[in-house]
Amino acid sequence: MGLKPKIAIYDFTDCEGCEVQIVSLREKLLDLEKRLDIVDWRLGQEKKESGPFFATIIEGTPITQDEINTLRNLREKSKYIIALGACASLGGIPGIMNKENRAKWCEKIYGKEYKPRGIDALPLQAYVKVDFFIHGCPVDQKELEKVFSDLLSGKKLSYHPYSVCFECKMAGNECRLINNRPCLGPITQGGCGAVCISGGSPCYGCFGNREGANIEGLKKVLEKITTKDEIKRYFSMFLNKN
Numbered sequence: 001m002g003l004k005p006k007i008a009i010y011d012f013t014d015c016e017g018c019e020v021q022i023v024s025l026r027e028k029l030l031d032l033e034k035r036l037d038i039v040d041w042r043l044g045q046e047k048k049e050s051g052p053f054f055a056t057i058i059e060g061t062p063i064t065q066d067e068i069n070t071l072r073n074l075r076e077k078s079k080y081i082i083a084l085g086a087c088a089s090l091g092g093i094p095g096i097m098n099k100e101n102r103a104k105w106c107e108k109i110y111g112k113e114y115k116p117r118g119i120d121a122l123p124l125q126a127y128v129k130v131d132f133f134i135h136g137c138p139v140d141q142k143e144l145e146k147v148f149s150d151l152l153s154g155k156k157l158s159y160h161p162y163s164v165c166f167e168c169k170m171a172g173n174e175c176r177l178i179n180n181r182p183c184l185g186p187i188t189q190g191g192c193g194a195v196c197i198s199g200g201s202p203c204y205g206c207f208g209n210r211e212g213a214n215i216e217g218l219k220k221v222l223e224k225i226t227t228k229d230e231i232k233r234y235f236s237m238f239l240n241k242n
């Protein structure tokens with residue numbers, strides 16, 4: 001038992017949907033626990049050890065100084081830091097709100113006297129080195145299994161070597177751009193199976209930019225089919241903190 005790698009699972013500001021994906025592994029999680037020891041996980045168990053950890057998996061983004069301190073402390077005592085989901089990897093949904101908007105909405109909702117404690121929601125790598133990003137909002141269960149398995153077998157963690165467009169073509173979808181409908185698939189890291197496009201929605205880039213993405217090239221294409229405000233809105237969903 002004592003020889004199993006110790007894993008911690010932490011969360012900051014987020015919706016906890018990615019952790020629910022871990023819980024939803026069910027029997028597969030029990031199988032994994034024969035090979036690893038989850039020693040700290042607020043959402044999943046009462047057991048709590050203070051480290052050091054083989055790997056710490058972190059969901060969400062820190063938005064207070066205390067949370068930033070906790071993150072830095074986790075970095076010091078973890079061999080691997082793994083960002084879990086779009087909030088941790090990109091700032092995600094919490095990152096849509098910036099300082100100016102926060103001040104405006106806080107005043108509107110809570111009144112002039114209220115002093116918000118939160119700061120802009122930035123991705124984990126704004127504060128510490130991150131060893132791997134499990135992309136998605138929420139993350140995919142198969143991807144989770146692969147990361148756990150690769151970590152335990154000492155295999156190098158790796159990303160899919162293609163964009164969402166590749167998966168979109170494999171799924172047999174007609175390209176939205178050809179029909180003058182925006183999409184961020186060409187610059188987005190593959191791995192989701194182009195689930196949004198297959199379901200009739202555009203890709204908003206929740207898997208983050210793929211390596212070597214030609215962002216300016218895509219913007220030029222988008223400028224021919226929609227307004228600058230619309231393009232800004234697309235990029236503000238997940239990619240505005242990159």
Ligand code: SF4
Nearest residue numbers: 014017085086087137
């Ligand atoms: S990435 Fe999406 S599903 Fe995961 S915690 Fe953030 S908002 Fe929730």
Ligand code: SF4
Nearest residue numbers: 165168175176183185
């Ligand atoms: S619809 Fe989007 S993801 Fe699919 S091929 Fe076109 S640009 Fe790429």
Ligand code: SF4
Nearest residue numbers: 192196203204206207
């Ligand atoms: S299609 Fe784009 S927005 Fe949808 S899950 Fe995939 S990466 Fe995320």
